[in-house]
Amino acid sequence: MAITGLFLSFFLIIHLLGNLQLLLPAEEAQLQYNSYSHFLGGNILVKLVAYVLYLCIILHSLDAIYLAYRRKKANGVSYSYDRRGRASTWYSRNMTALGIIIFVFLVIHFKDFWYHYKFGDLPTDVNGNKDLYTLVVVAFEQLWYVILYIIAILALGYHLLHGVFSAHRTIGLYHPMYNKVIRVLGVVFAVAITIGYIIIPLFLYINFQS
Amino acid sequence: MKIKLKIWRQRDSRSKGEFKEYHLDDVSKDMSFLEMLDTLNIKLIKQGDLPVEFDHDCREGICGQCGVMINGIAHGPLKNTTTCQLHMRSFNDGDTIHVEPFKAAAFPIVRDLKVNRSAFDNIISSGGYVSVDTGQAPEANSIPVTFEEAESAFDAAACIGCGACVASCKNSSAALFTSAKISHLARLPQGDKETSTRVVNMVNQMEEEGFGYCTNTEACQVECPENISVLNIARMNYEYNKAKVLAKK
Incomplete structure (x- = not known):
């Protein structure tokens, strides 16, 4: 969970x-x-990393299903009156739900861009590269699509807010000072990624309103 | 004070439990929570009813025997406090208080508020000790231990094994309990020698007992009467990963 999660977090920066x-x-x-996308599609090294990425998404999801199963089994009969929530953050308790939102989003995201780019018939630009840019811009001219992205990215942000530091804990970072450093860096990372990814659909929506 | 109680009554591990309502009219705010339950039990016995069973021993907050969910929180509203050290002044006149046993698959209910925490004993006996020959007490200064090491080991050793960590955890994980013992012994030269075998055995035992996995929500430390640090869990993970990576077979 921790290792796949950290790899996926690293990918988020590159993406x-x-x-x-x-x-x-x-x-x-x-x-x-378009030329950047063409380069990514053609490079063997990038292809290898892409396979690792798909594998990480699958393993991370399977691990989540297993954790949910273990939780259900270990909890036994649930409490009739439960106020345990005060001791932890809501997003740390709902990583599975946030993960499901992200997973559903990824299916849409892959279908609309990755699938179209790889297997669809896209027109080319003046350089002869497939015109992924226009596909993206047209998609984000629709308000509902922008809203869908913002919801998914917010879910991702909260997932990271708990996930990044939690992954380091699972790996075994027990030094008190570096633990604090990672805590702060985890928050900075989550906020930066959230803002960075939200800017793109918002920018495209506002700029290409006709 | 007048208090309305909703207490979980359950005959044994196999029967179905339910909340039963009780009223106490003469509760003093200086009573501990357990003394309030004693008062209720005296009343029940006088009426010819079965008293509410609950675990308790020292009533000084150091033995780890008492522990129930009070208003949905392990050991009640105060943080880092045992049930016996919680007093009725933490409640208001006319309050309704829900009292439930700790619930986890690894903690079967014995009766009412009493649960079987033998799973904890099994985890300790799977490795929570130092293998040494008994005999004459060794010379105290033959193994140097710094003050800081001793203090940090003692912070982890302060765990009283009450089970509030498991009860507070959404995964019913015993990671805080198990890690406290692992990191207590890993911090001392006498215990450190066996860390790699200890951590693997204790973690395996923890899983075998049916506890869940830790997802680092950190609720356990908040409700722990001894404020055992969640960094012990990080230490346990470190020692476990190290033992697995460096395993010779």
Whole structure:
């Protein structure tokens, strides 16, 4: 859970940095983003990392299902009057629910962009690269799609808020000072990722309103 | 004070339990929570009813015997306090108080508020000790231990094994209890020698007893009467991962 989670968190940084190219002026962004996507699709090293990524998503999900099963089994009969929530944060107790939101989002996300790019028939830009940029921009002209993304990214943000430090705890970081450092860095990371990913759909929606 | 109690009554582990309502009209705010239950039991016995069974021993907050869910929280509203050290002044006149036993698959209910915590004993006997020859007491200064080491080991050793960590955990994990013993002994030169075998045995035993996995919500430390640090869990994970990675067979 911890190792796959940390790898997925690391991927989020790379994915965000790549996608920030969408914020460039339209013509420049189109050519650069399409050639960037073309490069990613063609590079053998990137392909290998992509397979690790798919594997991590699957293992992380399977692990979550197993944890939920163990929880149900270990809890036995539930409390009739339960106020235990005061001792922990709501998002730390609801990582499974947040994870399900993220998973459903990923299915939509993969279908709309990854599948279309890999297996769909996309027109090309002037450089001859598949025009993923236009596909993205058109998608984010719809308000409901932007709202869907924002909800999913907020879920991701809370998932990270607990997940990043929790992963380090599971791996065994017990040093009191570095534990505090990771706690703070985990929050900074979660906030930065959330803001970074929310800016993109919002920016595209506002800029391409006709 | 007038108090309305809703207490979990259950004949044995196999029967179905339910909340029963009781009223006490003359509760003093200086009574401990257990003394209030004693008062109720005297009343019940006089009426010819069966008293409410609950665990207790020292009533000084050091033995770890008492422990019930009070208004849905292990050991009641005060943080880092045992049930016996909770007093009725923490409640208001006319309050309704829900009292339930700790619930987890590994803690079967014996009767009413009493649960069987033998699973904890099994975890300790699977490795929570130092294997040494008994005999004459060794020279105290032959193994140097610094003040800081001794203090931090003692902080972990302060666990009284009440089970509030398991009861407070959404996963019913015994990670705080088990890790307290592992990190107590790992911090001392006498105990550290056996850390790798100890941690693997105790973690395996913890799983065998049917406790859940830790997902680091940290609720356990908040409700722990001894405020045992969740960093002990990190230490246990570290020692466990190290033992597994460096395993010779």
